[in-house]
């Protein structure tokens with residue numbers, strides 16, 4: 001038994017300062033729960049002179065992460081620097097040095113998780129990554145432990161706080177995309193490279209982690225179909241609202257017939273659904289299990305303190321293992337490594353969904369019937385149509401035509417749109433947004449459970 005557990009923190013940024021603040025503020029509480037103090041012994045950052053809003057003793061600061069990795073007194077290396085290299089190198093070095101690791105680095109785990117967890121298995125060390133998905137929501141532990149007896153058919157939800165914050169502000173306040181993005185950066189929600197947030201990349205990283213845990217299979221990031229919110233316009237948000245929907249960036253993973261469906265894209269959901277009411281920086285993730293039915297996890301998905309809270313929970317978990325002389329009691333990736341299999345990931349063209357389609361077309365007789373004719377020939381049934389009235393006397397910009405389809409095959413939709421987009425009466429490529437609705441069992445209709 002140790003008289004305290006010592007942590008070496010690499011990366012003293014937004015989340016790092018949250019962790020330091022929680023460990024200081026909740027010192028007594030944590031000691032009562034763990035039995036011994038949990039302390040930050042050393043901190044490495046490229047910039048140790050910048051003034052942070054939490055004070056630490058200057059002698060624990062260094063610019064050299066190797067001093068932490070090689071320090072025999074440090075039990076756990078906490079990697080919060082983000083990015084792929086040198087974070088991967090530091091984590092692997094820490095593991096080979098028999099240090100346990102905690103990380104919030106979803107991009108790294110999505111790209112190199114298999115290598116990192118293989119090494120951790122060989123060296124018999126724990127790797128905690130609760131903060132990598134859902135900010136303060138304990139979704140990783142829920143899947144690995146709370147649902148360890150569940151056959152999970154679907155995991156889906158809102159997993160990027162920045163995008164959700166932007167969509168909420170655009171929809172509720174009519175604010176400009178770039179203006180809200182800047183605010184999300186100031187609030188510490190966005191990634192160092194915010195294109196990861198708005199292009200759907202960050203959600204895809206998180207989905208890769210969730211699906212890997214749920215299904216016991218590697219989920220290569222490049223096989224996740226990914227669209228972001230960067231092309232969602234105020235016009236489509238307004239049409240969605242007229243039709244009774246909200247647009248949310250959803251990450252969706254399903255398991256059926258021995259295959260995985262994994263996709264990230266803006267999605268229209270009926271405004272009365274709970275996911276449609278998840279606003280601002282909040283995330284919400286559904287787990288659908290055969291025995292448990294549906295469970296929804298809701299909380300702050302980004303920010304210094306919520307994400308710091310998830311990191312501290314990992315530190316305590318590993319510290320408890322150290323004190324109990326055990327480790328890797330729960331398999332890193334929820335399944336025993338030798339039982340993991342490689343399940344195929346379906347391409348986006350293989351999915352079924354209903355669709356919102358928006359066209360800008362010439363205002364002349366026969367256009368509506370030409371478009372509906374092409375859709376019909378591709379087995380796509382139209383559920384409703386809105387045609388925006390002619391504005392002013394000029395029809396040079398065309399008119400807007402919005403269609404909602406019934407359930408259709410994505411391959412058919414893409415083939416139909418490619419045909420329609422070539423037509424001389426179509427002024428710009430059609431906009432497509434997938435629609436998810438629930439059936440009477442409370443399950444998302446497009447989720448085959």
Ligand code: HSE
Nearest residue numbers: 160161162190191302
């Ligand atoms: N940039 C991420 C988000 C941070 O906005 O959700 C939390 O992973």
